[in-house]
Amino acid sequence: MAAEKTVKLPIAKAINESLRKAMEDDPKVLIMGEDVGKLGGVFRVTDGLQKDFGEDRVIDTPLAESGIVGTAIGMALRGYRPVVEIQFDGFVFPAYDQIVTQLAKMHARALGKIKLPVVIRIPYGGGIGAVEHHSESPEALFAHVAGLKCVSPSNSADAYWMMQQAIRSDDPVIFFEPKRRYWDKGEVDTAAAPGPLHEAVTAREGTDLTLVAYGPMVKVCLEAAAAAAEEGKSLEVLDLRSMSPIDFDAIQRSVEKTRRLVVVHEAPVFLGTGSEIAARLTERCFYHLEAPVLRVGGYHAPYPPARLEEEYLPGLDRVLDSVDRALAY
C-alpha cells in the first residue's frame, strides 16, 4: 500500500489489500479455498497472499465446498477467523447445508457461548460471458436464513472497508463480490473511518424517485439516474450494501422524500430481496407512496446462456422503463 492515504484501486485489488491488512492485524485470520494460494484465486483476489503469509494461513483446499465451509467452522471453534472463498456463486450449493444447518445456527444452539466468525466470499452475478453456474445471484437464499449476515460492496472503498468489518464481526458473514465490477477502479481512503457495515448509503441525491440497488447494479442505477437527469428527472440512488440486515430506515427516509421506489437487482424478482423491500416499504410508507413499489431483476428462469444474458440482466433501459412506469402513476 502506498504511503498516501488515498489510492485508486480496482475492487479486486481493494479486497486483496483488505485481506492483507486483516491478516497483518490479526494472526488468527486465515484464508481457505480452491486455488487461493499460488494462483491467487481465479480472479486473483488473493494474489500474493500465500507468498507473504505462508501456506499455513492461505490454505489451498481440496475441491469440496462442503468440506471448505465445514472445516472453517471447526477452525472458528478453535479460535481462528477463517475467510473462505467459494470460487463461483453456483458452486456454493454443496456447502449450503453446512452454511444453513450448522454455521447459521451454532451460536444460538450453544446459547451464545461460542462464536462463529467465518466470512464466506462469493464472487457473484453475471455479465462476464461465463458458462452455466458461474453467473448466479443467490443472495436471497442466504438473507432468508437467520444467523447469517449478507453484504455486497459496489465500489472499491466499500470493498476495502467492508471486508475488514466482515472479518472482525463475530457473526458469519456471506460476502458477495460483484465479479463483473472487479476491474472497476475507485478511490480508497485507507485512513478513513468507515461507516457501519450494515448501513445503506446515498450514492446520488434525487427528489423524484428512489432507486435501491446493491453490488453490481449500483453502477447501472447511477447511469440510469444520469440519463434520467438529462430528461429532467431527479433520481436518488441508494446503495443498500447489506442484504441482511437491510437498512429499511434509510430506504424509508429516502422514500418519504421522493415518494416513489424502484428496487433493482440481478437475482430473480420472485421472492427476492426486492420483494421484501417492496413489502416492508409499503407497510412503512403506504401514505407517502405515489406509486406501487416496482422491482427490476432477473426472471423466473435459470440464468441464461451467455449470449442471452444482456437480455436477462437489468440494464439501463429496463431500469428507466420502470422509472417511467412509477412516475406515470
Added chain:
Amino acid sequence: MTVESTAGRKPRRTTAKRAGAKKPPAPAAAAGQPELVQLLTPEGKRVEHPEYSIDLGPEELRGLYRDMVLTRRFDAEATALQRQGELGLWASLLGQEAAQIGSGRALRDDDYVFPTYREHGVAWCRGVDPTNLLGMFRGVNNGGWDPTSNNFHLYTIVIGSQALHATGYAMGVAKDGADSAVIAYFGDGASSQGDVAEAFTFSAVYNAPVVFFCQNNQWAISEPTEKQTRVPLYQRAQGYGFPGVRVDGNDVLACLAVTRSALERARRGEGPTLVEAFTYRMGAHTTSDDPTKYRRDEEREAWEAKDPIQRLRAYLEAEGIADAAFLAGLDQESEELGRHVRDAIRLMPDPDTMAIFENIYADGHALVDEERAQFAAYQASFAEEGN
C-alpha cells in the same frame, strides 16, 4: 394369479433376470466378518491382541463397569421419561455402552469431542451433566450447553456434518502446535454422507490429528449396513491413505485400547485414523420408530448374548474384582442417578418466551431487534387486556 396378470409382469421378470445376472458379489460384511480387535470375549474371557495390549488395575476396571452401568441407567430413565411424555424424543444408546465408554475414557481432558446425537456415554466421560443432554429432546433448547467447558461439542442432528467440524478443529490444533487430539463420532448411516467422505479427504491431506469413531450399530433407522456399503466400513480409510481398524464395539477394553492408540498416533502428528466399532443398537433408532417392522427378534437376541456390560461383569467377577459390596453400591448409585434425572426433568423450566430472539447473532441484527420489540408489545397487549 391370472393369466393376464402374469403377462403384465413380463417386463418385470426381464428386469429381475438382468439384475440377477449383474448382481454384485455379497458384501464381505455378510460373507464373513473381518477379524475384530478383541480383548474380552463375549463370555468375559480376557484375550490378548498383538497390536493392542492394555493393562488396567482393578480400580480402572471397576470404573469402566460403573460408567457403563450408570450410562445404561441414564439411558433407560430417559427412554421411560419419553414414554411418560416428558421428552419429545429420545435416541437410546442401549447396546453401545462399551463403544462409548471405551473410546470416551481413552480421551484426555484437552482433547475435543464432536458427537452425533447418541453419545450419552461419551458425554458422561466428559463430565457433562447428563440432564443437560435432555434439554434438546424435551424441547427447551436446541443444544443447550457450552461446548468449551467440557471440550464436548453440541449434539449434531444432521448426519455427518460434525466430521468436518472435527477435522477443521483438528487442523487448528495442529496450527497451534498443541499435542491434543480430536475425535468425531458418527454412525454407519453417516458413512454414506458426502461430509464424512470430505472429512476423510481433508484430514488426510492436512494430516489432521483427528480420530473418526464410527459406531456401526448395524442399522441406520430401518436401513441395514448393507444399504450403506459393499465393503467393511473400516476399509474405506485405506482409500484415503490412513489406517482403519475394526474393533469389537461391545468390548470396552478393546475400544479403549484401539481409541487410545489412534489418539496417540494423532498426537504424534501421524494423522487420522478410522475406528469402526462393530456393535449393535439394541433398541430403536429413536423412540419414534419400531424395530419390529424392519428386523428379526433373533438378531437382537444374538447380539444380547454379546452384551457389553454382562461380559465385563463376568470378567470382573471371575477375577474377584467386583465383590457384592461394590455391586450393591453401584445399584444404589444407579437408583440415585435415576431419581436425579427424573427430578431434574420435572424441574426443568420452559424457556423464557423471549428466548426465541436470543443469541441469533453475536453482534446483533436490526430485524431481530425489530421483531423482538413487536413480539414483546404483542405479548404485553394480553397483559393489558387481562387488567
